[in-house]
Amino acid sequence: MANAHSHDSHDDSHGSVKSYAIGFILSVILTLIPFGLVMYPTLPKSITLMIVLAFAVIQVLVHLVYFLHLDRSKAQRDNVIAFVFAGLVILLLVGLSVWIMFSIHTFMMAK
Numbered sequence: 001m002a003n004a005h006s007h008d009s010h011d012d013s014h015g016s017v018k019s020y021a022i023g024f025i026l027s028v029i030l031t032l033i034p035f036g037l038v039m040y041p042t043l044p045k046s047i048t049l050m051i052v053l054a055f056a057v058i059q060v061l062v063h064l065v066y067f068l069h070l071d072r073s074k075a076q077r078d079n080v081i082a083f084v085f086a087g088l089v090i091l092l093l094v095g096l097s098v099w100i101m102f103s104i105h106t107f108m109m110a111k
Contacts, residue, residue, distance in 0.1 A: 015069055023066025030059040 034052040037043065043051070064070045070080050 015066070019066055023062055026062045026066070027059060030055050030062060 034055045037048050037051060041048065064083075070076055070083060072080070
């Protein structure tokens, strides 16, 4: 009986040491740059905020690709679809909740 965890059935989608190292280095860089911008303010606050948010989105994508191994391959298609669906549900729940609270606040203040 074959062992499912033998080296012969190694799945390349689990990444390699090189892949994890690249992900780690990118994560450190994507953390240090916004940290430096916040600790040593040289730009206006609005621009610093936009840069920090952009680096946060990029870092999420780096984590998804290098650590969670989500890519556009056929093997990961179901995982990507589930992730996008979960993100959409969260976005709808948060967005609609904020909308409802804003509407309630507006109607309560009008009276």
